[in-house]
Amino acid sequence: MVVADRDELYLSSLAEIIEREPGQELAGASTGGFQALNLVRSARPAVAVLDPGLPGLDGLAILNAIERDELPTRTVFLSGEPETRRPYDAVAGGARGYLTRLAGAQDICAAITAAAAGGMVLSPQIHSALVSEIRRRSEPQEPPLDRGTQEVIELTAAGFSPAEIAQRLHLSASTVKSRLHSLYRRLGVRSPTAAVAEAIRRRLID
Numbered sequence: 615m616v617v618a619d620r621d622e623l624y625l626s627s628l629a630e631i632i633e634r635e636p637g638q639e640l641a642g643a644s645t646g647g648f649q650a651l652n653l654v655r656s657a658r659p660a661v662a663v664l665d666p667g668l669p670g671l672d673g674l675a676i677l678n679a680i681e682r683d684e685l686p687t688r689t690v691f692l693s694g695e696p697e698t699r700r701p702y703d704a705v706a707g708g709a710r711g712y713l714t715r716l717a718g719a720q721d722i723c724a725a726i727t728a729a730a731a732g733g734m735v736l737s738p739q740i741h742s743a744l745v746s747e748i749r750r751r752s753e754p755q756e757p758p759l760d761r762g763t764q765e766v767i768e769l770t771a772a773g774f775s776p777a778e779i780a781q782r783l784h785l786s787a788s789t790v791k792s793r794l795h796s797l798y799r800r801l802g803v804r805s806p807t808a809a810v811a812e813a814i815r816r817r818l819i820d
């Protein structure tokens with residue numbers, strides 16, 4: 615198998631765990647995403663154990679490449695961060711396991727074995743995050759902002775004042791302020807900073 619993690623110390627421990635496990639053989643290890651994908655393409659291992667936050671090319675991008683190129687490798691993710699969206703995207707994309715770093719050596723090896731056999735293993739914390747994300751995605755979606763308001767809040771997020779926004783958009787200052795105040799009412803806030811934060815939280819802007 616191939617293992618990849620941005621943390622060199624953790625990667626070394628992970629490689630040791632796999633090398634000690636009977637029936638599991640390490641084909642390569644990497645701290646970078648592009649090198650990890652090259653290892654997968656050249657070694658064509660049964661399983662790749664990936665950090666979702668790899669630099670250069672993240673774990674989800676590697677998973678997408680594996681699935682797109684129809685490589686025989688199955689993917690297990692090991693994450694050290696609390697997440698909701700990534701586990702959902704990983705499982706939807708074809709991952710065979712998603713564990714946190716709280717998982718012990720025995721659990722990691724069991725997940726690798728299960729993945730190689732076509733099974734699926736999730737840490738309890740990841741299972742809860744996955745359920746939360748499924749529920750969130752099933753909720754009614756927030757109606758999008760109209761184009762004018764979208765432009766105003768995006769420029770506000772970029773640090774422009776209402777007067778500067780009016781100049782950039784060729785609008786009157788009163789029009790910009792009117793759009794902002796309408797947005798404040800919709801979001802239940804009272805300031806530009808709070809409006810930006812709430813718009814990001816609701817995914818109305820990136």
